[in-house]
Amino acid sequence: MEMDVEKIGEVAVVTLPGEHLDVSNIKEFKRNIASALQENSRVVFDLRRLRFVDSSGLGAILACLRQLNNAGGDLKLCEVSKPVRALFELVRMHRIFEIFNTKEDAVHSFAAVEETV
Amino acid sequence: MKAIILAAGRGTRVRPITYAVPKPMIPVINRPVMEVLVRLLASHDVRQIMVNTSYLAAEIETYFRDGARFGVEMAYSFEGRLENGRFIDEPVGSAGALRKIQEHSGFFDETCVVLCGDAVIDIDLAQLIRLHREKRALATIALARVPRDRVSSYGVVVTDEDGRIVEFQEKPSVAEAKGTTVNTGIYVFEPEVIARIPSGVTYDIGGQLFPKLVRAKVPLYGAKVPFQWLDIGKVSDYYDVIQMALRGEVNGLSVPGIRVSEGIWAGLNVRLDPSQCRIVPPVYVGGSATIEPGCTIIGPTMIGPGCVVESGAYIEKSVIFDYTRVGFCAQVRNMMICGDYCVDPAGTVIDLAQSDIDWVVADARSPKKALTSEQQQFLEMLQQGRADAFEEKPRREVYAA
Numbered sequence: 437m438e439m440d441v442e443k444i445g446e447v448a449v450v451t452l453p454g455e456h457l458d459v460s461n462i463k464e465f466k467r468n469i470a471s472a473l474q475e476n477s478r479v480v481f482d483l484r485r486l487r488f489v490d491s492s493g494l495g496a497i498l499a500c501l502r503q504l505n506n507a508g509g510d511l512k513l514c515e516v517s518k519p520v521r522a523l524f525e526l527v528r529m530h531r532i533f534e535i536f537n538t539k540e541d542a543v544h545s546f547a548a549v550e551e552t553v
Numbered sequence: 554m555k556a557i558i559l560a561a562g563r564g565t566r567v568r569p570i571t572y573a574v575p576k577p578m579i580p581v582i583n584r585p586v587m588e589v590l591v592r593l594l595a596s597h598d599v600r601q602i603m604v605n606t607s608y609l610a611a612e613i614e615t616y617f618r619d620g621a622r623f624g625v626e627m628a629y630s631f632e633g634r635l636e637n638g639r640f641i642d643e644p645v646g647s648a649g650a651l652r653k654i655q656e657h658s659g660f661f662d663e664t665c666v667v668l669c670g671d672a673v674i675d676i677d678l679a680q681l682i683r684l685h686r687e688k689r690a691l692a693t694i695a696l697a698r699v700p701r702d703r704v705s706s707y708g709v710v711v712t713d714e715d716g717r718i719v720e721f722q723e724k725p726s727v728a729e730a731k732g733t734t735v736n737t738g739i740y741v742f743e744p745e746v747i748a749r750i751p752s753g754v755t756y757d758i759g760g761q762l763f764p765k766l767v768r769a770k771v772p773l774y775g776a777k778v779p780f781q782w783l784d785i786g787k788v789s790d791y792y793d794v795i796q797m798a799l800r801g802e803v804n805g806l807s808v809p810g811i812r813v814s815e816g817i818w819a820g821l822n823v824r825l826d827p828s829q830c831r832i833v834p835p836v837y838v839g840g841s842a843t844i845e846p847g848c849t850i851i852g853p854t855m856i857g858p859g860c861v862v863e864s865g866a867y868i869e870k871s872v873i874f875d876y877t878r879v880g881f882c883a884q885v886r887n888m889m890i891c892g893d894y895c896v897d898p899a900g901t902v903i904d905l906a907q908s909d910i911d912w913v914v915a916d917a918r919s920p921k922k923a924l925t926s927e928q929q930q931f932l933e934m935l936q937q938g939r940a941d942a943f944e945e946k947p948r949r950e951v952y953a954a
Contacts, residue, residue, distance in 0.1 A: 459909075491909045495927060498934045518901040526895060526903060527913050528884050532935060 439468045447543045448476035452486055457493030465496055473500055477509025480542040484515035489523060501533065514542040554599045554682075555663060557651060558590055559738075560670035561607035561632050561644045566787040569894035569902055575609040577670035578616065579791060582798050582837060582855060583809045585616065586785060587670050591623050593805075597678040599666055600625045605650035607632040607642040630654045648756040651747050661744045667758070669738030673794060675804040676739060676780035685741040688716065690774040692746045692766065695739035697782045702727060706786060707735035708759045712775045718767060723760050734775070736763075737782050746771075789898040792889060795872050799835045799853035808837050820858060839875065843917075848879075861917045878917040882932065890914060 440451040450472050457465060472479065481497065489497075501511040514536040516524065524530040536542040564576035571579070577587035587604075594602055602620060606613050606629050613629070620627030630653055633643045645653055651667070654660050664685070666678060676695060685693035696710055704727060711720040711731050722730060736759055749765065750756055766773045781804045785791045797803050810818035814827055816834020822841045829846030836850050839858030847864035850856070854868055857875040862868065865881035872889040879885060889896050895903040895914065905914055912928050915921075924932065 458907075488904075488907070490907060491928065491931065494910075495931045495934075498931060502934050502937070518899070519903060522888075522895065522897060522901050523903050523908060523910075525884060525886065526888070527910060528882055528935065 439472055441472050444539075444543045445547075447478045447480055447546050448472055449480045449482055449539050449543065451482040451484065455485055456488040457486060457496065458488065458490040459492040462492045462496045465493075466499075469500060473503055477504060477507055478546045479504060479509065479511045480536075480539055481511065481513050482515050482539050483513055483517065483520060486520050487517055489520050494523070494527060494529060498529065498532070510546070512536060512542045512545060514539045554597075554666065555601045555603070555661065556594050556599045556666040556668065557603045557605065557654070557661075558587060558668050558670045559605055559647050559650060560587060560613055561605045561642075561650060562671065563608045563642070563644075564671070567785060567791055568788075569896055570788065570791065570889065570891050572894070573892050574612055575606075576785060578609075578612045579671075579785060581673060581794060581803070581806060583839070586673055587613065587617070588623070589673050589806070590668050590670060591617065591620070591625060591627075593674065593676070593678070594666065594668070595624050599678065602627045603630060603654055603660060604628070604670070605630045605632060605645075605654070607644040610640070630657070644755070646755040646761075647758040648750045648762040649754065651742075651758075652750040652752055652756065655744075655747045656752065661742070661747050663744065665742055665744075667740040667742055671785050672738060673783040673785070673803060673806070674737075674739065674780055676778060676782075680778050681739070681776055682741055684716075684776040684778065685774070688772065688774045690741070690772050691743050692763075692771070693741040693774045693776050694718070694763075695737045695780070696734045696775045696777050697737045697780070698733050699735050701730070701733050704730040704733055704735065708763075710734050710736050710775050716774050716776065718763070718773045718775050721759070721764050721767065734777070737784070788889075788896055788900045792872065792887075792898040795855060796853045796870065799837060799855060801835070808835065810837060810839075813838075816852065859917055876917045878915045878919075878921070880913045880915070882935070883913045885914075 440453060442449045454461060504511045512534045516535055534545060560577040562576055564571035567576055578585040602625055604627060610631055617627050630650060632645050634641050681695055699707060705724050709722040709725055709730050709732055710718055712718050750762060756762060783794045785794060798806055799808060808818045810820045813819050817827060817832055817836050819825060819838040820840030823838050825838060825844040826846060830844060831849040833851040836852040836854050838844060838856045841859050842856055843861045845862060845864040848862045848866045851869040853870060855872045856862060857873055859876040860873055861878040863879060863881040866879045866883045868879060868885045870887050871885045874891045877890050887897055893906045895905060912924055
C-alpha cells in the first residue's frame with residue numbers, strides 16, 4: 437500500500453489508497469503512514485477511496501490523530517464517503533475529527549487556525 | 554367477496570430490511586404491513602383472501618396461516634420450488650399469479666379486489682367497488698395524485714372525462730409524464746380480466762396486462778377515491794411511515810402499548826424510569842426492553858421489544874428493531890437498526906457484523922463481553938478526544954447527551 441502524499445504549503449495531504457481499512461490491512465497501513473506522521477505535523481487524510489472501515493480501521497485513524505496531537509500537530513479528514521461517515525457518527529468519531537468536504541477546505545482550515553492564534 | 558394480496562416481491566429497494574423479512578411483513582410498529590391490509594379487507598367484509606408468495610414465503614404463511622385469527626379465510630399460492638433443501642423463488646408476475654390460481658381452482662368466479670401487499674392504506678373499498686359497478690368496468694384501478702417530481706417512481710394513468718383509462722405510462726420521466734395521477738396497485742377485477750392473462754408465462758399487471766386491455770378497448774376505469782396511501786417502495790418510504798405512525802398520523806393505526814406519559818408508550822415488562830433519562834416524545838418502547846438511566850431518546854423513535862439502551866446512549870428519530878443493544882457510546886440519529894445492519898433513510902448501509910463494533914451496537918441476547926484491550930484503547934482515545942475548542946462541550950462529556 438503506497439501512500440500518496442501531497443504537500444500543500446505546510447500541510448501533508450495523504451490520500452488513503454485502499455477501498456477498505458480493516459483488520460486485514462491495518463498493519464500495512466500503520467507501517468506505510470509512519471513516515472508521513474513523523475515528518476509532518478499538519479496532516480489531512482483524504483478518504484475519497486475508502487468505502488469500508490471496521491473497528492480496527494477506526495482505531496488506526498484515531499491513533500494517527502493521537503500521535504499528531506501529542507507532537508503538537510493535528511489530523512483532519514476530507515472526502516469521507518457516506519457509509520464511512522455514517523459509521524463515524526454512530527461511534528461518535530465525527531465529534532473528535534474535523535471533517536471537510538474537500539481537501540482544499542481541510543488544508544485552508546489549518547491556515548485559519550494559525551491566523552486566530 | 555374475494556381478494557388477492559400480491560406478496561411475492563423481493564423488496565430489493567428496501568434492503569437491508571428485506572434481507573430478513575419480505576416487504577409485506579415489514580412491521581409498522583407492532584404489526585406487519587400486510588396485517589393492515591388483511592384487517593382492511595375484513596372490515597369491508599372481504600373474507601376470502603388468496604395470497605401469492607415467493608421470497609421468504611414462510612414468514613408470511615406462518616404468520617397468517619389460514620386467516621382464522623383475523624376473521625378471514627386465507628390460502629397461499631407459492632411461486633417457487635424446493636431444491637437441495639433451499640427454496641428457489643420463481644415469481645410469475647402479478648398477473649401471472651392471478652392466472653396460476655385461476656387455473657388451479659377457478660377461485661376468481663366473482664368480482665375480486667387485488668391489493669399490492671406493500672402499502673399501508675385506508676381506502677373505502679365499498680366506494681371503489683360501487684364506482685366499478687356504476688361504470689360496468691371490467692377492471693378498475695384506484696388512482697392517487699403524487700408530486701410531479703416523483704412520477705418516475707410510478708405508473709402514470711391518463712383517463713378521459715368519464716374516468717375511462719386511455720393510456721399508461723410506466724415510470725415516465727418528469728418531462729414525458731402526461732399527468733400526476735398514478736396507479737396505486739389497488740384494483741377491482743371481473744373474472745373476465747383474468748381470462749386475458751396468458752397462461753404459463755411471467756406476466757405483470759401494470760406493465761403488460763393493463764396496456765393490453767387499453768389496446769383491446771376493454772372497459773378499464775380509474776377511480777379517484779380519496780384515501781391515505783403510504784407506499785413502501787424504498788427505505789426512505791418505510792422510515793417516513795414509521796415516523797408518521799409514531800406521530801399518530803397513520804389512519805387506523807394508533808401507537809400500541811401502555812401510555813407511560815404524554816407521547817411515551819411502552820409494552821409490558823419494560824424497565825424504564827422517564828425521570829432518569831431524557832425522553833422526548835413520541836417514543837414507543839417494546840416489551841421487556843431495558844432503558845437505562847442516563848440515556849437520551851428523542852422521538853419519533855421506536856425501540857423494539859427486548860432492546861437494551863445503555864446509559865449514555867443517544868438515539869434520535871430512529872427505528873431500532875427487536876433485541877438490539879445500543880451501547881453507551883452510540884449515537885443513533887435518523888437511522889434504522891435492523892439485525893446486522895444500520896441503514897439511513899437515504900439507503901446508506903453499515904454492515905454491523907463486518908464492522909465489528911459490538912460495544913456500540915450488538916444483539917441484546919448475547920452476553921455482554923468485556924471490552925478487548927484494543928476497544929478500550931479506542932474508547933480512551935475517544936475520551937481524550939480533542940484538546941481544543943472544536944467541541945462545544947468539554948471533551949470529558951463526549952458520551953453525555
